[in-house]
Amino acid sequence: MDNLSVDPEQRPATRTSNLSLTRATLLGCSLLLLAIFLLTSGLLIYIALGQNREAEAHNRFDIDKALQVFDKSARSTVKDYAFWGDAYRHLHQSVDTDWAFGRQNLGSTLFSDLGFDGVFVLDPSNRPVYSLIEGRLQTAAPPDWLRDIPPQLLERARQSASSDEATSRFVDLQGTPALMAAAALTPGTDPTVEADNGPASVLVFVARLGPERLAALGQDFGVEQLHVGGTQADLPALRLPDAAGVLQWVPARPGQQLLVLVLPLLGIAGLVFALMTAFILRRATAAARAMDAHYNSLQASRWALAASEERFRDVAEAASDWIWELDGQLRFTYLSERFETITGLSRTTCLGRPVDEVLTSDQGPLSQWFKDHARRANAIVQCNYFAGDGQPRICRLSVREMEGRGYRGTASDITEEVEARRRIEYLSQHDALTGLANRSRMQEFIEGKLKATPTLEEPLLMLSIDLDRFKPVNDLLGHAAGDQVLNQVSQRLQQCLRSDDLVARIGGDEFVLVVAGMRSQDEVESLCRRLIERIEEPFQIAEHEVFISASIGIAMAPADAILAEELLRYADIALYEAKDAGRATWRFYAGDMNARIIERRQLESDLRHAIKHGELRLDFQPRYRIEGQRLAGAEALVRWQHPQRGLLGPDRFIHIAEETGLILPLSNWVLQHACEAAASWPEEVMISVNLSPTEFQRGHLVARVKAVLAETGLNPARLELELTESVMLDDAQGALVIMQGLKALGVRLLMDDFGTGYSSLSYLRSFPFDGLKIDRSFVGGLTASGGDHSIIQAIVGLGRALSLTVTAEGVETIDQLQALGAIRCDEAQGFYLNQPMDAQAIKALLGARDPAADTTPH
Template sequence: VIRPDSSYDDFAQLSYLVYVDVLTGPKLKVLDEAFDLTGLTATVGTIPDGSRPMLTLQESIGMATTLQWQSEALGRSVLETFLPMWSLLGTLVAMLMFWLRRRVIHAADMIDEAQQALRVSEQRFKNISEASSDWIWETDSEQRLTFLSERFTQVTGLACHAWIGRPLTELLAYDKQLMAAIAEGGVAAGRRPIPCEMRDDHQSPRYCQLSARAVRVAEQLQGYQGTVCDITEEIEAKARIEHISQHDALTGLANRHRLNNFLNTRLSEGLSGDHPVFLLALDLDRFKPVNDTFGHAAGDVVLREVAKALTGGTRETDLVARLGGDEFIVVATDCRTQEQAERLCLRLIEQINQPIRIGTNDVSVGASIGIVSAPFDGLTAEDLLRYADIALYEAKSSGRNLFRFYEPAMNERIMERRQLEMDMRQALRRHEFRLDFQPRYDASSQTIVGAEALVRWQHPIRDLLSPACFIPLAEETGLIVELSDWVLREACLNALSWGDELMVSVNLSPVEFQRSDLVDRIATVLKSTGIAPQRLELEITESVMLEDAASALTTMNALKALGTRLSMDDFGTGYSSLSYLRSYPFDGIKIDRSFISGLDQSQSSEAIVHAIVSMGHALSLTVTAEGIETVAQLGKLTELACDQAQGFYLGRPMSPLLFQQVLADARVEHVVEAGGC
């Protein structure tokens, strides 16, 4: 359209210029290649819908023109061009999403694990804190409590809320400045515990250890925090261990360790003649029979009662100790003179002698005491204990329920005794002991009816020793059992060579009756030697019944059951001999030589011997008189109808060979007399 200007709008009157482009084959080819329209064709007119894609042009102006082209795969080029890029991009996006998902899952797992570990850690900390004896605390900078753990109430019985806001020093007794200094010292110093004490809800004392650290924020002190460990049980356990290490478990008295410490401390303080220390060594008398008869439990009861008696009889400043067995020590620090020490000994002996109830029985023990004083007798614990033991030995040797003060001369005697003891042990192995036999005669016919075995010691230095020189020592050291076994065996073996009628008499020690094996030992000798039991006579002194009457009766009945004879030796010297004859299974009695010595000179002695003989016959006992030294004494005994006689006048103790010769001569004399008749 050609217009004169842009305002002219009468298009009907205007001229039109029409441009026509003929779509030739080459031009269609150009369009084909430009727009990827394969097989592009142009057809005048309208073509019905077909299988090929088409485009109709200028349907309203003139004749229409239809363009058609081939399209086997619509959008193939687009797909071939963009699909690889989209696929790669999709793959990358998928991989990125997978990676992100994995990271998110991993992060979530890590968070879960961290939360679980936190919960486990919190539970572990709670379990440990609640299981231990420690409780946790926190305070402000003025040491006022701001936090207490639940363990606080469990340990102390106190409520946490009742103490929040109160000073820690009201709860615990500790040094406030020391705690602050240690808390400021850092980790190493914070591990240093501070000993402290507190009271629980029952007002019972509790022993603790306080650990503390300072809490700072930007170098500003905010407060303190730490733990308190209850060590009451540990302290009490240490106290018990310390007590056990210092005291006797049975009696509760001090033991040897505490005794030595006490003595060393007391001696190191310095002593003077005006303020001496007396040390008493005590040993119980008649304790072993109680232990053997009633058992160790009864013996323990006796020891505890003796401990009470000793404690009750001394002052609080004194020390009473048990060294073991039935040995006790008393350290008297307030006795000023020897007379005061004597009164203390008498008081202790009196209290120990009180009867002690064992079940349904009352038993009695005694005590022998050796006394030593410092600084007079020694200045060391070792010397005092040794000298007291020596004095104790002197007291026991002198009798029962006695005390003796130490004297230097005792030391020489004890050394001599120890040497004799060592020699005696060697003598048993070296066969230095020997037996002599003293004949026993029928008083009327003066024929030998047996012999008494008497042991002698052929000492290599001291020559021949009588029983009085070593039997007491053998009884004290326990060697009496081994020695007695040898005497019994040798006596029975020798008696086998005397014929079938003569008896042999052997003395038994009271110590042997304190042992439970006496009957078995006698039975063993009878079996090993083969001697007839009725040929063995066992001589027993009255002291056997004095030690433990009930146990002695049981043992004597058992000896009688073996078939042996029992004879009471030294009859008439004791206070209860008559009652013993009535109660115990004796076969005979031996009148003590003290009555025989004045028989031919004193009417009273004759009356006593006559009474003993008459009483013995009334009880069907064989009466033997020992210690006959004159023909007049033998004549009197014959007149009084005494059964048997023994003494130097009739025959001195002699060796086994000499005794056999005496027996042989007696048989020859008997044969001659019989032939003469």
């Protein structure tokens, strides 16, 4: 104990030193806590500002995405119109203004429906030969518009014609940013038009980014007050490509609320902290004055050394890396304790071993790497090793040379980082849900196969597969169930192919198979049959058994195409034919399929023209009360008087109208003219109008019916709207809301084609129908004792039980009419009673009938 005693003369100095140390320590802790408090406040402000920046960056990304979508849509639209044989014939080889504007092939609908402010056709010498401004035909092309069309855009459009591509560019059009999309006029795939060898004319679509269009884009992508700007310094700005202008918007500020809520709380915490610090400082100072001063300077030095060593160990072991040292022979001389924690290896076993026995590198032996690279500043090398559990791991060594005494540095475990990077690379080539190849991987695979030059004897097959009846799975069981079905479908498809073939998922329920080595059509059809049979096997999803099918389109290289994009397009065309043929089947691509698509496009264009120029007409099918055979009403039937094809029934064009969106203007025309005609009929005669399921999805049906009733003055109780069961199949809840809105107007609702669906009874109980119409397939087989007689009798009984009017369609004989009367069916219509007649004939029929007497219609 003597050597630990302290000279009395040193005691005051020691007490003073202890007191100063205590005060300094407390002051340091206080400053540290104050720094932490200030750092917390600074981090809070940084996070708030970061949230604002992230919100602004998200808005900027959304705007850029909106412009890309807008650009892509414009290029796709101009390409559809430019790569068209009729457009090439009527706007390049000659200029037919009546074809383009009069028949609305390139008319005012491009402005009213698609929003293109300007449409121009420039001949090979860049002179305008056809011009539309805001849907109006211009006799002289406005120089202000043409001056802003860049010559480079026209040149790129002509150069891109060979690759079936359109081009676009943002420009400053009279002070307003605008998108110009251009494509060279070519015959496309129309075999009836022969292309000349001279320069091509160019079709240019112009869409200005005015306030309304920008507001709509901003609303679609959640961006507030998107506008053309650049003058408001406090708002973020996005410069359009090609120096076409600057867009600004009002960004979201989510960080402001965080600051308002949290900063006052931090202030209160800071005040409490200051009071506690002052109290602790006073108590610690008093305690320090009472401390024993028997520690000499040697012991204090030892304590300081121990504290320093302890701090080093704490820092070394608290770090996520482990520390190492190598001698001149590249043997491990030091490994921190974290080495065992992170690697699972023993330090004792590894110390003294050469670095090459513990770690390896893809760049060669580490001993050689150290000699070649370790002298550089910030030398880093990636290494591999096996952990204590035998699993391979990856680490990154940071190396520093110790002036000829060896090397030291740190090692970071980056296994998860490397695996994440590999996962990202995998996802860039594969579908995240099913693990199949995605479109990018499929493109690379096909191009590689095509480089091997397939032959007619051993062609390369592309099978485009689309699932049938898949949408109800998502609607009824949810998207999670749909994802399970897609996963099982992908597994079944892979099981049907060989390992060197490819299965890719390119859309929601769209798959593509790339197959080689099929030598005959029988082999291909056998594969298609096997694929469909496998997909049609039931899927067990939770407690449900799900049944779907598939349609397949087939294209072959080199017989059909030798380019990947064309091969996929032809397979899609064949798929469309398979679906049109009734689904659950397959079709090989044939040249006439493309011709049918061209004809369908022409029919669509003619129908658009017919709706606007009065080529439609209405016929009326009378409907009679069976008891007394009194006229009860008439059903409106639309016909199309085509100038070349003659009179067309609805079966020729209704499905085209539904697929192209023309069903809404067509339905408006039918509803308007039917109500106008019925307004002059006797009050007790009803008018029936058929509705398309598409109108329930996006047609604002209630508002349209209300407007027509108000305009024509027809009593709503005289209007009957006929709809089929498919309306409820697509969206039962949405359909119910719309039907309730129609009933609130006072109109009647009839279920058409009753008996052909699978759940009509449940719909009759749940939906507000006023009547039903028995499908003609039952009436055609009606006899006094047949099965159809019993079915119709049951339907009539069901209608009476639910207080519904029952109408039989397709009555063609007196026996059928008498049988319907015997089972007390309410109404009937058909050729026996009266054939469909035009407006003049129905007026004559109504004028000739005597309301006071029964009539027998024929």
